[in-house]
Amino acid sequence: MELILCFVYLVSLMLFQAQANAISDKQALLDFVEKLAPSRSLNWNASSSPCTSWTGVTCNGDKSRVIAIHLPAFGFHGTIPPNTISRVTGLRTLSLRSNFINGHFPCDFSNLKNLSFLYLQFNNFTGPLPDFSAWRNLSVVNLSNNFFTGTIPLSLSNLTQLTSMNLSNNSLSGEIPLSLQRFPKSAFVGNNVSLQTSSPVAPFSKSAKHSETTVFCVIVAASLIGLAAFVAFIFLCWSRKKKNGDSFARKLQKGDMSPEKVVSRDLDANNKIVFFEGCSYAFDLEDLLRASAEVLGKGTFGAAYKAALEDATTVVVKRLKEVAVGKKDFEQLMEVVGNLKHENVVELKGYYYSKDEKLMVYDYYTQGSLSAFLHGKRGEDRVPLDWDTRMKIALGAARGLACIHCENGGKLVHGNIRSSNIFLNSKQYGCVSDLGLATIMSSVAIPISRAAGYRAPEVTDTRKATQPSDVYSFGVVLLELLTGKSPVYTTGADEIVHLVRWVHSVVREEWTAEVFDLELIRYPNIEEEMVEMLQIAMSCVVRLPDQRPKMLELVKMIESVRQIEIVVNQPSISSENQVESSTQIPLTT
Ligand SMILES: *[C@@H]1O[C@H](CO)[C@@H](O)[C@H](O)[C@H]1NC(C)=O
Ligand SMILES: *[C@@H]1O[C@H](CO)[C@@H](O)[C@H](O)[C@H]1NC(C)=O
Ligand SMILES: *[C@@H]1O[C@H](CO)[C@@H](O)[C@H](O)[C@H]1NC(C)=O
Ligand SMILES: *[C@@H]1O[C@H](CO)[C@@H](O)[C@H](O)[C@H]1NC(C)=O
Ligand SMILES: *[C@@H]1O[C@H](CO)[C@@H](O)[C@H](O)[C@H]1NC(C)=O
Ligand SMILES: *[C@@H]1O[C@H](CO)[C@@H](O)[C@H](O)[C@H]1NC(C)=O
Ligand SMILES: *[C@@H]1O[C@H](CO)[C@@H](O)[C@H](O)[C@H]1NC(C)=O
Ligand SMILES: *[C@@H]1O[C@H](CO)[C@@H](O)[C@H](O)[C@H]1NC(C)=O
Ligand SMILES: *[C@@H]1O[C@H](CO)[C@@H](O)[C@H](O)[C@H]1NC(C)=O
Numbered sequence: 001m002e003l004i005l006c007f008v009y010l011v012s013l014m015l016f017q018a019q020a021n022a023i024s025d026k027q028a029l030l031d032f033v034e035k036l037a038p039s040r041s042l043n044w045n046a047s048s049s050p051c052t053s054w055t056g057v058t059c060n061g062d063k064s065r066v067i068a069i070h071l072p073a074f075g076f077h078g079t080i081p082p083n084t085i086s087r088v089t090g091l092r093t094l095s096l097r098s099n100f101i102n103g104h105f106p107c108d109f110s111n112l113k114n115l116s117f118l119y120l121q122f123n124n125f126t127g128p129l130p131d132f133s134a135w136r137n138l139s140v141v142n143l144s145n146n147f148f149t150g151t152i153p154l155s156l157s158n159l160t161q162l163t164s165m166n167l168s169n170n171s172l173s174g175e176i177p178l179s180l181q182r183f184p185k186s187a188f189v190g191n192n193v194s195l196q197t198s199s200p201v202a203p204f205s206k207s208a209k210h211s212e213t214t215v216f217c218v219i220v221a222a223s224l225i226g227l228a229a230f231v232a233f234i235f236l237c238w239s240r241k242k243k244n245g246d247s248f249a250r251k252l253q254k255g256d257m258s259p260e261k262v263v264s265r266d267l268d269a270n271n272k273i274v275f276f277e278g279c280s281y282a283f284d285l286e287d288l289l290r291a292s293a294e295v296l297g298k299g300t301f302g303a304a305y306k307a308a309l310e311d312a313t314t315v316v317v318k319r320l321k322e323v324a325v326g327k328k329d330f331e332q333l334m335e336v337v338g339n340l341k342h343e344n345v346v347e348l349k350g351y352y353y354s355k356d357e358k359l360m361v362y363d364y365y366t367q368g369s370l371s372a373f374l375h376g377k378r379g380e381d382r383v384p385l386d387w388d389t390r391m392k393i394a395l396g397a398a399r400g401l402a403c404i405h406c407e408n409g410g411k412l413v414h415g416n417i418r419s420s421n422i423f424l425n426s427k428q429y430g431c432v433s434d435l436g437l438a439t440i441m442s443s444v445a446i447p448i449s450r451a452a453g454y455r456a457p458e459v460t461d462t463r464k465a466t467q468p469s470d471v472y473s474f475g476v477v478l479l480e481l482l483t484g485k486s487p488v489y490t491t492g493a494d495e496i497v498h499l500v501r502w503v504h505s506v507v508r509e510e511w512t513a514e515v516f517d518l519e520l521i522r523y524p525n526i527e528e529e530m531v532e533m534l535q536i537a538m539s540c541v542v543r544l545p546d547q548r549p550k551m552l553e554l555v556k557m558i559e560s561v562r563q564i565e566i567v568v569n570q571p572s573i574s575s576e577n578q579v580e581s582s583t584q585i586p587l588t589t
Contacts, residue, residue, distance in 0.1 A: 021064060021065070022049070022050070022051065022059070022063060022064050022065060022066070024087060025050065025065060025066040025087070025088045025090070026046075026049070026050045026066075027087075028084055028085065028086075028087035028088050029044065029050060029054075029057065029066070029069075029084075029085075029088065030044065030046060031081070031083075031084045032080075032081060032084035032085055035081035035084065036076055036077075036078050036079075036080065036081055036084075038071065038074035038075050038076050038099075039074070039075030039076075039077070040073075040074045040075050040560070042054075042055050042056070042071075042074070043055050043553070043556075044057075049063065050066055051063040051066070052539060052542070052547060053539060053549060053553075055071075055557060055560055056069060056070045056071045056074075056532065056560075057069060057535075058070070058093070058531065058532075058535045060090065061504075061507060061508030062508075065088075065090030066088050066090060066091065067090050067091060067092045067093070067114075068091070068092060068093035068094075068095075068117075068531060068535075069085070069088070069091065069093070069094050069095065069096075070093070070095045070528050070529075070531065070532045071095065071096055071099075072095050072096070072097045072098050072099075072119070072528065073097070073098040073099065074099060074560075075099065075100070076096065076099040076100065076101055077099075077100045077101075078100075078101065078102065078103075079101065079102060079103030079104075079106075080096075080101060080103070080106045082106060082107075082108055083108060085106070085109070085112075086106065086108035086109055086111045086112060087111075088112070089111055089112060089113065089114070090114060091112045091114065091115055092114050092115060092116045092117065092137075093115075093116065093117040093118075093119075093528070093531065094112070094115065094117070094118055094119070094120075095117070095118075095119035095120075095528045096119070096120055096123065097119045097120060097121045097122055097123070097142070097528075098121070098122040098123075099122075099123055100123065100124055101120070101123040101124060101125065102123070102124040102125065102126065103125065103126065103127075104125070104126065104127035104128075105125055105127065105128075105129065105130040105148075107130070109130065109134075110130070110131065110134035110135075111134075112134075112135070113134065113135070113136070113137075114137060115135045115137065115138055116135075116137045116138060116139050116140070116161070117139065117140045117141075117527070117528075118135075118138065118140065118141045118142070118143075119140075119142045119528060120142065120143050120146065121142045121143060121144040121145050121146070121166065122144075122145045122146075123145075123146050124146065124147060125143070125146040125147060125148055126146075126147045126148070126149065127148065127149065127150075128148065128149060128150035128151075128153075129143065129148050129150065129152065129153055129156070129167075129172070130153075131153060131155050132153060132155040132156045132158070132159055133155040133158060135159070136159070136160075136161070137161050138159050138161060138162060139161040139162060139163045139164070140162075140163060140164045140165070140527075141156075141162070141164075141165050141166075142164075142165070142166045143166070143167055143170065144166040144167060144168040144169050144170070144187075144190075145168070145169040145170075145190075146169075146170050147170060147171055148167070148170040148171065148172060149170070149171045149172065149173075150172065150173070150174075151172065151173060151174035151175075152167065152172055152174065152175075152176060152177060152180065152193065154177055156177065156180065157177035157178065157179040157180045164183075165180070165183050165187055166186075166187045167187060167188055167191065168186060168187055168188060168189045168190045168191070169189070169190035169191070170190065170191050171191065171192070172188075172191040172192070172193050173191070173192045173193060174193060174194075175193065175194055175195070176188060176193050176194070176195055181195060272284060272285065272352075273285055273288065273350050273351070273352045273359070273361065274331075274334070274350050274351055274352070274353075275349060275350035275361075276338040276339065276348065276349060276350060277339075281313060281315070281349055281350065281361070283309050283311070283313065285352060287309055287310065287311075288307060288309070288317065288359075290309075290310065291307040291308055291309045291310070292307070292308050293305045293306065293307045293308075293317075294306045296316065297420065299318070299420065299421075299434065300416055300418075300434075300437075301318070301320050301321065301322075301416070301434070301437050301441050302318060302319045302320045302321045303318075303319050304316055304317070304318045304319075305317045305318075305319070306364055314364040315349065315361050315362065315363065315364055316361070316362040316363070316364045316365075317359050317360070317361055317362075318359065318360040318361075318362065318434075319357070319358070319359055320358040320359070320360065320437070320441070322441055323358050323440055323441060324440060324441055325440045327353055329440065330353055330358070330440060331353065333436050333439065333440055334348070334351045334360075336407060336408050336412065336436065337435060337436045338350075338351070340403070340404065340407055340435075342399070342400060342403040343396075343425060343427075343429070343431070344396045344397065344399045344400030344403065344425070344429060344430060344431050344432060345400045345403060345404060345431065345432050345433075345435065346362055346363065346365070346423060346431050346432060346433035346434075347362065347363055348360060348361070348362060349361045349362060349363060362433065365423040365424065365425070365431070367423065367424040368423070368424075369419065369420045369421070369422060369423055370393055370397075370419040370420070370422040370423070370424070370430065370477070370480075370481075371418070371419035371420035371422075372420075373385050373424070374419060374480055374481070374484060375419075375486055384519045384522075385519065386523060387520055387523045387526045387529070387530075389424075389428055390481045390482075390520075391529070391533075391558070391561070391562055392427075392428050392429045392430065393422065393424065393428075393429065393430035393481065394430060394477075394478055394481055394533070394558055395429065395430070395555070395558050395559065396425065396429030396430030396431055397417075397422050397430030397431070397432055397474065397477065398430075398474065398551060398554050398555045398558050399429075399555055400430065400431060400432035401414060401417065401432055401470060401474055401551050402551035402552045402554070402555050404432065404435050404436075404470075404551075405467050405470070405550070405551045405552075406552075412435070412436060413436070413438065413439060413465050413466060413467055413469075413470060414432065414434075414435045414436065414438070414465075414470045414473075415435070415436065415437065415438020415439060415465035415469075415470065416434050416435075416437060416438050416465075416473075417432070417454065417470050417473035417474050417476075417477060418454045418473065418476075418477065418487075419477050419480050419487075421433045421434040422477065438465045439465070452487070452488050452498075453476060453486065453487020453488035453498060453499060453500075454472075454473040454476045454477075454487055455469070455472075455473070456468065456469035456472035456473065456545065457472075457543055458545055459472075466545065467550075467551070468545035468546065468548050469545065470551070471540050471548040471549065471550070471551060471554070472540055472541055472545075472548060474540055474551070474554070475500075475536075475537045475538070475539070475540025475541040475548075476499060476500060476537075476540075476541065478533060478536065478537035478540065479499050479500065479503055479534075479537045479541070480499065481533075482515065482516055482517065482520075482530060482533055482534055482537060483499065483503065483515055483516065483517055484517030484518070484519055484520075485499055485502075485517075486499065487499045487500075500541050503515055503534075503537075503538070504538075507534070507538070513527070515534060516530055516534075529561050529562055532561045533558070533561055536549075536554065536557050536558060536561070540554070
């Protein structure tokens with residue numbers, strides 16, 4: 001009976017294939033969720049294109065075909081309805097891991113000729129493994145933690161592109177085909193399978209090449225370490241020299257920004273630093289001027305200083321230049337920003353306004369900015385930024401920005417989202433700083449070059465930041481997190497590369513691993529999540545502002561990539577446990 005059904009489907013599939021395109025892909029996906037509804041809601045709206053905003057769906061460059069489906073842990077209960085997913089014939093990646101899918105492996109998947117990545121681990125599949133011969137390009141297959149029975153098919157050992165495979169924790173029996181013995185034992189554990197013993201020939205002998213590679217690697221590693229040590233030495237010397245903090249007053253007088261401007265406190269004796277409610281700071285301008293200060297950086301709107309006060313308080317003071325509004329408007333904005341309290345928004349503690357000087361006082365974040373994390377300290381000293389942390393930074397920043405967009409009657413714009421304005425809070429989540437300033441600064445003050453990589457195309461013309469342009473900039477930050485590259489960078493050949501354009505050009509061809517930061521390669525099992533995040537980032541940097549997702553939607557999308565939250569972000573977990581719990585993130589199924 002099943003066989004007949006299968007045959008019928010296969011025939012009808014062949015007919016379908018002729019007219020396959022994005023529209024039929026879309027219908028196939030809608031049919032799929034109609035027949036097998038997930039318990040987590042999907043934003044698959046029949047009136048929108050699957051390529052622009054559908055959760056877990058990725059299209060090729062010209063948006064003509066769906067090429068990847070990632071729906072891990074969405075709560076699918078039941079069997080995969082025949083003649084649904086199998087109609088998406090351009091599919092290269094399919095992930096339905098960690099659901100409750102049961103029944104036999106869908107026979108019509110043999111239609112997915114381009115399938116390269118298949119993740120179905122942690123489901124309840126039963127019956128024999130499929131015939132793999134249909135998928136000539138299959139390179140990663142994970143069927144672990146199911147209830148597959150029978151033997152390991154020879155067709156699996158025949159796949160020339162297969163680089164990674166896992167069949168562990170099933171009910172398989174028999175022998176492991178010879179050429180599959182190149183995979184680690186852990187790929188087969190939890191089955192009743194044995195090694196094929198009959199062949200005397202070692203299946204893999206690339207030891208000669210191997211040792212050559214090893215020697216080469218050792219040489220490269222040794223020279224890298226040498227170089228890194230040198231860089232570290234220079235860096236140490238340099239930072240020693242910097243530490244002897246000048247007083248803040250002297251820093252201002254030396255005028256890192258504008259030599260002619262000196263804080264004229266005699267003139268403005270009446271002006272006090274205004275602190276917001278609930279702020280525990282109790283220093284005045286005098287204290288601040290005496291504090292030892294260190295330049296943290298020159299931002300878009302002025303320089304930022306780290307000021308260590310005599311009572312051991314450390315704050316960040318931002319000195320604004322070219323404020324384009326009067327005192328009243330300035331104070332009004334400060335009120336809005338100062339009263340915005342959210343764990344993912346850097347709190348404005350206070351401000352100072354006089355004719356000549358506009359200062360803003362923030363908490364100091366010991367860990368530095370995302371930009372420093374990603375682009376600073378290359379070399380031996382470098383602490384790699386792992387995937388979990390990157391996800392938490394993205395999620396935190398998204399939440400912070402979503403909160404900002406809800407303020408002031410849903411009209412508040414950040415205006416200057418960039419990795420140097422995102423910090424890590426105590427829980428290692430992203431935290432957004434510098435909000436709202438774009439609206440009060442005179443736009444001529446912002447050098448185009450500085451904002452270039454983050455600026456949405458429409459802003460270049462209008463010079464007016466909006467919520468959708470914030471979303472664009474946020475998308476660029478996501479791309480930075482994924483690629484490890486700066487938004488604008490120069491190649492060896494002095495060619496200026498815009499990150500967004502570069503990613504587009506790479507991705508247009510194929511969703512290729514080349515996009516991703518090399519530093520991420522060491523972490524197992526994150527490929528799907530990275531691709532999902534890439535898809536989210538790409539949806540933020542689309543050309544038309546009204547096609548970009550809203551921040552609240554983005555928060556949901558990022559949350560759906562991985563449910564880190566429930567476990568990690570609970571208030572009951574103390575910060576000491578933080579590191580431990582964030583490295584071992586359990587899969588919530
Ligand atoms: C689907 O999209 C249309 C137009 O884009 C919109 O009017 C409608 O509210 C959306 N429906 C859902 C359920 O999101
Ligand atoms: C399979 O991939 C190849 C090359 O990437 C492409 O030309 C072809 O159209 C794809 N097949 C389908 C059915 O999408
Ligand atoms: C398999 O992948 C190669 C490149 O990796 C591509 O050229 C070819 O078209 C693919 N074949 C199929 C059947 O998808
Ligand atoms: C899936 O398998 C698990 C573990 O054996 C079992 O507890 C669960 O009831 C099964 N669920 C379905 C929907 O078959
Ligand atoms: C393995 O591949 C060879 C040649 O490509 C083919 O003749 C043979 O039938 C395949 N075996 C299986 C079990 O798919
Ligand atoms: C397959 O899934 C298991 C369980 O999540 C994981 O440990 C393993 O690394 C995966 N293997 C591959 C090849 O993806
Ligand atoms: C294999 O499955 C059993 C039962 O579901 C589970 O307890 C065990 O942790 C799994 N092993 C691995 C390596 O995932
Ligand atoms: C296979 O999956 C199991 C979990 O079921 C994991 O412990 C093991 O490390 C994986 N092996 C490989 C080679 O991916
Ligand atoms: C494992 O397989 C062997 C034969 O290959 C069989 O004799 C044995 O009973 C099996 N063990 C289990 C626990 O199924």
